[in-house]
Amino acid sequence: MIHFVLLISRQGKVRLTKWYSPYSQKERTKVIRELSGVILTRGPKLCNFVDWRGFKVVYKRYASLYFCMCIDQDDNELEVLEIIHHFVEILDRYFGSVCELDLIFNFHKAYYILDELLLAGELQESSKKTIARLIAAQDSLVETAKEQASSISNIIAQATK
């Protein structure tokens, strides 16, 4: 299974973390520090796998972002590379040629997409189309709720003036 997902920028800034195994806040910081030290220093033409504390970390760089996933020893590295690619393609489709800024300002949306893709450290949905549909449906749910809210708030705001 996947133990955690990390998105780290080339400068070492964390853009997204998702933990499927229990890690305390302290451990999380340590893991990220350790891994970004290992991964960011690796050259471009090396393999995408790193042995780390008895686990394997599969990473891949897209533009300025490193997508990392930590898996068990007997998991399939190539499969995880495909999952990463899958995730990136979905993000790309959702944001329309995604860039780092999209993820920075919509960090929660990136999470929601990831949650559709992975659950409990396993791949949940392998169809890009389905995920796009699911996300759109939830977005519209959120939007309608928001519109209601803002209309009510307008009323209140006007009333209190």
Place this chain on the structure above:
Amino acid sequence: MSGPSLMDSLFQPSLEDLIKGLRQQLIGEQAFISKSLEEIRKEIKSTDLSTKSTALLKLSYLSNLHFQDMSFAAFPALEVLSSPRFSHKKIAYHAISLSFHDSTPVLLLITNHLRKDLNSTNEFEVSLSLQCLSRIANVDLARDLTPEVFALLSSNKFYVRKRAVAVVLRVFEKYPDSVRVCFKRLVENLENSDPQVLSAVVGVFSELACKDPRSYLPLAPEFYKILVDSKNNWISIKVLKIFSKLAPLEPRLAKRVVEPICDLMRNTGAKSLLFECIRTVVTSLSENESAVRLAVGKVREFLEDEDPNLKYLGLQALRIVAEKHLWAVSENKEVVIKSLSDADPNIKIESLRLVMAMVSEHNVSEISRVLVNYAIKSDPVFCNEILGSILSTCSRNLYEIIVDFDWYVSLLGEMSRIAHCQMGDEIENQLIDIGLRVKDVRPELVRVARDLLIDPALLGNSFLHGVLSGAAWASGEYVEFSRNPLELMEALLQPRTSLLPPPIRAIYIQAAFKVLVFCLHTCFMRGKSIAPSASLDNLPAGVSASASYESFDDFSVENGADVAVVHGQTCASAPITKESIVNILNMVELALGPLLGSHDVEVQERARNLLGFVDLTKPEILNSSIHEKRDSEGKRVESSKIIKLMHDAFSKELGPVSLSAQGKVSLPDGLVLKENLGDLEMICGDIEPPSSNSFSFGSPYEEEKDGLSFSNLQIRDDNEQSNESTSLLAAHRKRHGLYYLSSGKSEMISNDYPPASDHTLQGDINDNADDLVKLTAESLIPKRKPKHGKPRPVVVKLDEVDEKPVAMKQPESRDDSLSGAVRDVLFGSEDIPPTSSQSNLSNSSKRKGKEKQHTDPHTESKVSAVGDGNSSSRRRKDRSQGKERRHRSPRKKNDEERKDADQKEKKKSSGGRHKSRQRAEEPLKVPAQTPVIPDFLL
């Protein structure tokens, strides 16, 4: 987050404002974060849920990416969770799954929220709730929500069902009893037509099978069908993972799945699936020669690929193959060896492991030579990786592959001189270990130790201190093989030893002590051998003894070399004269005097011992040379008695100590070992207990040298040994001069410090790779004639297993609660015995007598489904038909017969799936047969 919202109108900074502020960094990141946290703490207390949820969202952002503590928001998060609005719920669930853990106090309060949402009609709310449960589930939550999850397992919305399936894994882990409720439904989902649901179920089973594969053997037919039918690579990969766990348990299953896996391997275009096939074959189906051949062929394609990922994985697969099929490595050795100089450290390490797998006793010296040359050129990390793997490979099974120990010891010496070497401690252990175990190697060991000790440059490298302490110990313990003890003495007392840490310094002093005693002893005994009448017990004869001693001294000064030849080869190169002895004594006093005030007790004590000894002996030695025999003879004899005593004490041989030696000591009366030490723990609770490796024998030099009886050692006598071995050594040196460090006299007393790494024999490094290719090419061909001129020396082994104390208990069949529950569901509750192989191995009390039944119709009938995996519609019939077939000819059915049976069965297809499970009750009607093993091969 676009568009105006309530937050903006109420001037609450939104998440976007927070992110923008962070990026502008007007007041610095930390300051801004703490300012925002202040705001959030206020906002989160608001009664307005929208304000609260925005605060929560911002807080999750800070917690997630800036690692701020958000435990204070646990309760507010629950409040937001109760909001009817989906957007609020989403934020709350995100925050909760991010921050809650088992000890979060409000965890108890969440159960009802989750239950409500699990029962919601909105599939997205259900999904959120499931997601959260998968992350924060503890025993209570898992237990309380099992019914809801169970219901969702058969939800008609596949979106919900697949999520429920994935969450079930966590629920099982936390609350194994839920298996009894949910397992059946989970299994039923294996037949689901929706690929996503199927993928989720197979994923769950692949995780479960990792922990306890045996329990899932009865499901093999279902998995087999999926393997054959699946067109989805994600699913295939997972199923392969399951089979790689199941196949080793049941050889017939292994035979059955080989074909489909090979087909997949031949036909698939997806590298990930191909790799999974390869891995399954090499790990679990390695008995099947043709499958392995096919897999190795595919591995070769990986190795030759440009993509470093494939190359790395190829090497990894090769390493797994190498355990059983070494030919696979040798077929690909060019690639492997080329990879040693790859740019990627991971690939280099993999290929190094493979090269080490190729090592055999015939090529070990050549391969090590080339690897050491690689190590010299490599970066420090890889260099130590190489050295470490040489050391561990060579020492495996008590130096199994080493024939020529002289060579190996000098290799150890050479390795420790490599600039980046950090393996000092391991080299130290091996030097001492070999010294103890292999008698024949001791002269060479002393020579190597001497070369290390006299090099002042090495003292400055703290990584080598371990090696030096080993060398010092060896040179002290086996000083009788030294060609020049005086020189050793100088080396041990050289001023730069002050750079050593105290424990090692203590070893140096102790070694110096031994060397000194040996020098004195040789000197005195030599005197006696010329005048045999002078024995220690024969005091009256002392006159003539000392007379002849005097004359001998004069003689030896003039004709040292000749005399030495007469009196034994040990002091062939440097006769010990009285002057040199006196010099040494002075040197000892000079060097150790200051250490009497050392802060380290060990150093101080040893220095005191040695100086005390010098004090005892020095006056007489001085006197005996200056004055005439009359006044000194009595005393002199006394001191020589001391020397003799000391020498005897030191010449008692030390041997390796078994790790279990302690167990052999019988318990003395009155010693209560099992008394409760609870009080002690209370008193010194804070004190860390020392690591319990005190019985490993890494440091035997710390033991007293006399008085210990090693009852379980096989100590061979060697009296004639030394002569023989030195001549052998000389012969060997002549033949394999390449492997020896040059030992010219000139470098012995070199005062300028040479660099720590002087590789005099670096030689041609350029075509290393080619060398290695050639060498390993021979590695697998049995040598016609062994290269080594002398037989392998005896390596002392203890009469019992020496390596490691075998773990007290093998982990018994993993009967943890989860797999126990799974078995119960699979076997117990349906009153069905497990497959016979299980009944042999498992000792679960739960299944008591059940497995004694002779027939096993359920498993058997399921198994028969394996035989016919082509169409899903026929599956059910197969089950029932399997039972029928069993009556007729239990074992030897070929496909034709089976098809016939299929035809017959088709006519009377019956019942729902659930019935097929209940049919388990029927076995009793089946006439008793000879014990039937469920046959996966039908």
